[in-house]
Amino acid sequence: MAKMGIMSFAHMHAYSYAACLNELPEAEFVAVWDDDAGRGAAAASQFGTTFIADLEEFLGSGIDGVIVTSENVKHRAMVERAAAAGKWILCEKPLATTPADCQAMIKACADAKVGLGTAFPCRYIQSLLAVKQQIDNGDFGAIYAASCTNNGQFPGGWFAQMDLAGGGATMDHTVHVADVLRWMLGKEFTKVYCENGHLLGRDTDLDDAGCLQMEMEGGVIISHIASWNRAKSFPTWGDVTLELIGEKGVVYIDSFNQKLNVYNDDAMKTEWAFWGDNPDLGLVADFVAAVDEKREPSVTGVDGMRALEVTVAAYKAAAEGRTAAVQRAAC
Amino acid sequence: MNLAIIGCGGMGGNHAQFATNCGLNLVACGDSHKKKAQALAKRFGAEATDDCMALCRRDDVDIVGIMTPTPTHSAYVIAAAEAGKHIFCEKPFGRTVDECLAAEAAVKKAGVRLFVGHVVRYFHEFEAIRAQIEAGKAGNVGFVKAYRGGIFPQGEDMWFRDYEQSGGVTFDSSIHDYDWIRYVFGDVERVFCQALQRDDAIDYALVTLRMKSGVIAHVIGTWAHPAGFRVKVEVCGDNGMITYDNAEAPISSMMRQVEGGQPTMIVPANPVETSPYQLEWVDFLAALEGKGEPKVTPEDATWAVRIASAALExxxxxxPVTL
Structure with a gap:
């Protein structure tokens, strides 16, 4: 039985991962630590576990693995502390906000001989798994092009602050799809163009709309919308969509389009109730198994860094008004 | 008034119907393939010729409709203008900006009217989107996405496959969206584009437009699909969103295949009382009668070509290319 802890409930995904830990029979959710004691204690109480205010005490409490779900810029320090204490780590995306931070985190985990995973639950979405299988089988032949989206509602809170988030919508909504494409096509990104800005009046100084154009090895052309463009009245939080243009056919995947339309007079807006499998459960189950088997999580820290490098190139391109090469840091 | 049509393929036949619906008298049909000209002429009781330049100059013709492949447009426009004819030209106006400017100048010099068929401005759904935007339903708009396309078009002699001639989906099809986006959101500052343009008739274009207003527009054009025709629009602002998808339509039908052959009929999925193509003619003819300006000016049509050319560049x- 893997003993698991969560470091910080700053990111809303922590609540889903906590529920997954409680759902998985192979995991024991033993403790929560948070630099916001009130938030951590409330979450611990919600999920029937213990809040430990002191970080050293938390790391010394017999846990085997931690999920780090803090604000983006705090990932590195928390991962380094956990690695030094010999814990297996699953870190929320983006892995960090700079490639240098990613490199340091990967090195710290390698030096401590602990596993480091990046929380990319899209790899566990059944529709994406099914299409990846078809691509691997050669059913679509070579993939020539893709147009993708990771649209979302404005998350607010620390996501709106540069000093905690490290960037706006482009930072928040590029890495999932960048990782999915690397995974599905088995290619690296080579260059990026990006138009972005604060265009949608969201309550932040950061970019709330991003439109990326990317190229992968072999000349695959891709566009991606990384945006907080979904209205508050939109029926759901957002989407992950990909249209792939292949030699033998095309495929469009609307990953979360397993939904009911719900018309409820209290809400006074249409809501979509998702009924598909929970991808977070696959992500957390893999991490728990990695902890148990003392192996790397399936989606690694390097995967997290490679996706972040696309984001960094996007901001560079947007600032310079031309394409930016994707710089792949050593690892 | 008497009409001559040059280019008797699909679009020529289409416009012959809608123009005559508006009361025009189709007197002559021209096509370098004389059989196509004869087939269309027979339907409307007109004369047929393969000498399209001569047709531009016929005394009994008041309006020349130009529905030929894009690179031939400007020569016909100039010839018709010099002969004092009014002109209805299919989009794209020309294959290059210089062709457009030469055609514009000829029209201006001759004092005739030129209309270029940017039909999307007349589509009911696009007018409805524009109305919702103008009513403030999305608030201040910051992002627009337009998606258009399906199967690679056939065209006469498969001319679309020659990317030098047609410009591919980037130029020929997405120009609808460049024009509509400029119509609604103003001028374009810069353009970025990636396009496939494969020799095996698979084309896909990813275009980012940055408008002078700051608005970001993403235009996706596909001639990469094995079948179908899809149009999607998304408009996002600071107080809402407007989305459109032509897959959501009032009629869905499936016809049973007849033994060993194709389905016997195609039921339109989204009928409207007056086709947007007919509304183009109504608008153009009203302008000829001195009743105001049409929604599309020659300058607009040149701008659409300028944006499309920048995308190819x-x-x-x-x-990126700055305009």
């Missing part, structure tokens, strides 16, 4: 250079 960007696809070639790999870097």
């Amino acid at each position: 960007s696809a070639k250079s790999g870097e």
Whole structure:
């Protein structure tokens, strides 16, 4: 039985991962630590576990693995502390906000001989798994092009602050799809163009709309919308969509389009109730198994860094008004 | 008034119907393939010729409709203008900006009217989107996405496959969206484009427009699909969103295949009382009668070609093009 802890409930995904830990029979959710004691204690109480205010005490409490779900810029320090204490780590995306931070985190985990995973639950979405299988089988032949989206509602809170988030919508909504494409096509990104800005009046100084154009090895052309463009009245939080243009056919995947339309007079807006499998459960189950088997999580820290490098190139391109090469840091 | 149509393929036949619906008298049909001209002429009781330049100059013709492949447009426009004819030209206006400017100048000099068929401005759904935007339903708009396309078009002699001639989906099809986006959101500052343009008739264009207003527009054009025709629009602002998808339509029908053959009929999925193509003619003819300006000016049509040309230039250079 893997003993698991969560470091910080700053990111809303922590609540889903906590529920997954409680759902998985192979995991024991033993403790929560948070630099916001009130938030951590409330979450611990919600999920029937213990809040430990002191970080050293938390790391010394017999846990085997931690999920780090803090604000983006705090990932590195928390991962380094956990690695030094010999814990297996699953870190929320983006892995960090700079490639240098990613490199340091990967090195710290390698030096401590602990596993480091990046929380990319899209790899566990059944529709994406099914299409990846078809691509691997050669059913679509070579993939020539893709147009993708990771649209979302404005998350607010620390996501709106540069000093905690490290960037706006482009930072928040590029890495999932960048990782999915690397995974599905088995290619690296080579260059990026990006138009972005604060265009949608969201309550932040950061970019709330991003439109990326990317190229992968072999000349695959891709566009991606990384945006907080979904209205508050939109029926759901957002989407992950990909249209792939292949030699033998095309495929469009609307990953979360397993939904009911719900018309409820209290809400006074249409809501979509998702009924598909929970991808977070696959992500957390893999991490728990990695902890148990003392192996790397399936989606690694390097995967997290490679996706972040696309984001960094996007901001560079947007600032310079031309394409930016994707710089792949050593690892 | 008497009409002559040059280019008797699909669009020629289409416009012959809608123009005559508006009371025009189709007197002559021209096509370099005389059989096509004869087939269309027979339907409307007109004369047929393969000498299209001569047709531009016929005394009994008041309006020349130009529905030929794009690179031939400007020569016919100039010839018709010099002969004092009014002109209805299909989009794209020309294959290059210089062709457009030469045609514009000829029209101005001759004092005739030129209309270029940017039909999307007349589509009910696009007018409805524009009305919702103008009513403030999305608030201040910051992002627009337009998606258009399906199967690679056939065209006469498969001319669309020659990317030098047609410009591919980047130029020929997405120009609808460049024009509509400029119509609604104003002028374009810069253009970035990646395009496939494969020799095996698979084309896909990813275009980013940055408008002078700051608005970002993403235009996706596909001639990469094995079948179908899809149009999607998304408009996002600071107080809402407007989305449109032509897959959501009032009629869904499936016809049973007849033994060993194709389905016997195609039921339109989304009928409207007056076709947007007919509304183009109504608008153009009203302008000829002195009743105001049509929604599309020659300058608009040149701007659409300028944006589309910039997209092709960007696809070639790999870097954005500032207009």
